[in-house]
Amino acid sequence: xxxxxxxxxxxxxxxxxxxxxxxxxxxxxxxxxxxxxxxxxxxxxxxxxxxxxxxxxxxxxxxxxxxxxxxxxxxxxxxxxxxxxxxxxxxxxxxxxxxx
Amino acid sequence: xxxxxxxxxxxxxxxxxxxxxxxxxxxxxxxxxxxxxxxxxxxxxxxxxxxxxxxxxxxxxxxxxxxxxxxxxxxxxxxxxxx
Numbered sequence: 001x002x003x004x005x006x007x008x009x010x011x012x013x014x015x016x017x018x019x020x021x022x023x024x025x026x027x028x029x030x031x032x033x034x035x036x037x038x039x040x041x042x043x044x045x046x047x048x049x050x051x052x053x054x055x056x057x058x059x060x061x062x063x064x065x066x067x068x069x070x071x072x073x074x075x076x077x078x079x080x081x082x083x084x085x086x087x088x089x090x091x092x093x094x095x096x097x098x099x100x
Numbered sequence: 101x102x103x104x105x106x107x108x109x110x111x112x113x114x115x116x117x118x119x120x121x122x123x124x125x126x127x128x129x130x131x132x133x134x135x136x137x138x139x140x141x142x143x144x145x146x147x148x149x150x151x152x153x154x155x156x157x158x159x160x161x162x163x164x165x166x167x168x169x170x171x172x173x174x175x176x177x178x179x180x181x182x183x
Contacts, residue, residue, distance in 0.1 A: 008103055011103055011104070011107050014143075015106075015107050015110050015111070018110065018111055018114050018140060018143070021114075021136065022114040022117055022136070025117065025121070025132070025133060026121070031126075031128040031129050031131075031132050034132040034133075035132055038132060038135060038139075041136055041139055041140065042135075042136075042139045045143055046143060049143055049146060050146075053146070056150070060155070061155040061158075062150060065155060065158035065159070065162060066158065069142065069162050072162070072166065073142060076165070076169040077135075077139065079169075079173070080135055080169065080172045081135070083172070083173050083176035083177065084128070084132060084135065084176045086180070087128065087131070087176040087177070087179045087180045090180045091127075091128065091179065091181070
């Protein structure tokens with residue numbers, strides 16, 4: 001019973017994070033602002049969902065794989081965000097230099 | 101419809117605005133939306149595998165997250181100045 005309540009709470013938290021990030025993605029106007037808006041979807045949501053699976057399944061294959069997926073997502077998403085932000089910055093810099 | 105299926109449905113629905121942004125937005129907005137859509141897709145696949153209780157299906161989101169990483173990096177690298 002308690003386990004189900006914990007799983008439900010974790011799932012609802014993960015879904016809320018995704019919805020808020022989606023709203024942020026649409027509401028922001030600048031690519032860099034949008035990058036900030038989607039960051040929680042790459043960090044917090046995998047933690048919540050993997051924790052939900054781990055609480056539901058206990059120790060086992062599913063828990064290990066979900067933890068691995070969340071770990072990889074948390075590891076690579078800052079790198080991708082950095083590369084995207086750098087690309088945005090370089091493009092805007094080139095654009096400014098062309099028009100000045 | 102259990103809670104996991106509702107979560108999957110919301111995740112897929114959350115990908116829709118990102119799809120619109122990828123199709124119609126400016127280049128860098130589309131790249132950011134692609135990043136969001138790929139992570140939401142990974143999480144949706146993870147929840148699907150857990151919902152139908154097939155741990156072996158969790159290899160699919162694992163492969164997707166490992167493949168979307170170099171894809172996004174390459175996109176970002178080439179959009180810096182060449183495209």
